[in-house]
Amino acid sequence: MRLSLSFAVAAALLSGTEAAYKGFNYGAFFGNQQAKGYADFKYEFEAAKALPGTNSQFTSARLYTMIQHGTKKDVITAIKAAIDTKTQLLLGIWTSAGQSVVDNEVAALKSAISTYGTKFTDLVVGISVGSEDLYRITPTAIANGEKNPGVQPAQLVKYINQVRTAIKGTGLAKKPIGHVDTWTAFVNASNSAVVSALDFVGVDAYPYWEVQHANGIGSANKTFYDAYRQTVAAAKGKPVWVTETGWPVSGPKQGQAVANAANARIYWEDDIQYSTPSPSFGIKGAGDLKAVNPLFSLSCPKPAAPYSWNARANVNSNSVSSSFVSPTPKPPISSSIHYTAFGPTFSGFPQLDQPRGLTPPFVAPSLIVPIDSSDPNKVIGNSYSAQISPTRSTLFVFDVPASLTGLCNLVLAFPPAFDPQYMAPLQINSPGGIAVSRLDRPASVKTSATTTAGGRIVGTVPGLQPGNKYTVASAPCAAGQQIGYKADSLDGLDISFFQMTLPALGMFMEQSSA
Secondary structure, X not given: OOOOEEEEOOOOOOOOOOOOOEEEEEOOEOXXXXXXXXXXXXXXXXXXXXXXXXXXXXXXXXXXXXXXXXXXXXXXXXXXXXXXXXXXXXXXXXXXXXXXXXXXXXXXXXXXXXXXXXXXXXXXXXXXXXXXXXXXXXXXXXXXXXXXXXXXXXXXXXXXXXXXXXXXXXXOOOOOEEEEEEHHHXXXXXXXXXXXXXXXXEEEOOHHHOOOOOOOHHHHHHHHHHXXXXXXXXXXXXXXXXXEOOOOOEOOOEOOXXXXXXXXXXXXXXXXOOOOOOXXXXXXXXXXXXXXXXXXXXXXXXXXXXXXXXXXXXXXXXXXXXXXXXXXXXXXOOOOOOOOOOOOOEOOOOOOOOOOOOOOOEEOOOEEEEEEOOOOOOOOOOOOEEEEOOOEEEEEEEEOOOOOOOEEEEEEEEOOOOOXXXXXXXXXXXXXXXXXXXXXXXXXXXXXXXXXXXXXXXXXXXXXXXOEEEEEEEEEOOOOOEEEEEEEEEOOOEEEEEOEEOXXXXXXXXXXOO
């Protein structure tokens, strides 16, 4: 288990303002192996809320275990501290220690439910069964000196099902269950059964450790985003929560990665600790968490205009929302629980001048669901990326706020070309245009080409060109309603893009000034 508070992003990739939860990972003990008690957790939770420059947004905590350190199966005192500080929780079940320990973890979980009732269960945003257990059984982990045994995929599935059974009929019955691991574990096909058993996928992604890739701070966003995209591709349509990420403020050089506060600020690092491990991913140095100043500014960069431009993804996945970096993009990565996000603000791409941008107020889609006419029964789910080609269309769902009245424009934002040194969030394989239809019924995460509702074309764009914002259609705002659109390829268009607002890319709804 970790000795420090790691920043988390759960709900992978969302903006700090949009994320429902933001927080840190909290270990069960200090660097000297001393167990944290109630007062310690309470103090840490309060210190997280008091971080300067954060508007008291860090109100969530990810735990690695349900057991108080040094006991057999006593409930971890972090639960009572969370209740007393109104801290949201992504629970953890420690599984890299065998069946008997998992049994004790489950016993502690059930004890917490019976002891604290809804005061506890209402704070829970999800349950992670295990943390990096699949990574630990790899040759890489063993070569790196990993001492915890890890878990084989078949056994991990049994643990996941054990937890599902344990929470049936309780206040946690409807909470999403996931597993946290490295992106390399999820893209390994031998772990496919684990992904199938989950409600959400929690990924730990640290560019600092990616020594086999370009991993200097200048490549960190690309390296992170590459890992995230590969995880999404392997997630079988399950929501992806970024559960851990960050950049160390101290420690040895790893490949091209240099650990210092300046680079951590660039990456917008994430954790706090009393002791000082190496490498240290702390946002504060050793000492009194409330008294010691952060090692770098935690405030978000000021937008160039009077409104924010932030990456948008996982915002409405069925997992939890926010930063832990689900459960939703940080300065470069904020994390929360999806935690929609485990989200912070993700500046996963180089900052570009804002396109002749979105006109506030605007609404981003809550669901982005590709469908495939060549495989009409296939359910792709909420991929957070649009795919538009001769065989693939994408369904966009908007939750229109009641405050959006009058005339609304459906717009497609196409930013200027991205710097080729970065992995672009927009891929154009073949030029062309789009045709957009208003659907009779909005899509869901389970919609396929076969089950897509009928509709009528409301607008077309004959030829898409970078650096433009297109008004596709105008109509009275459907205030307080959920509406759906379908984007189809015209003239052979073949593109994919990651819906985001930093810079603006994708479909948006704006209130017309006309």
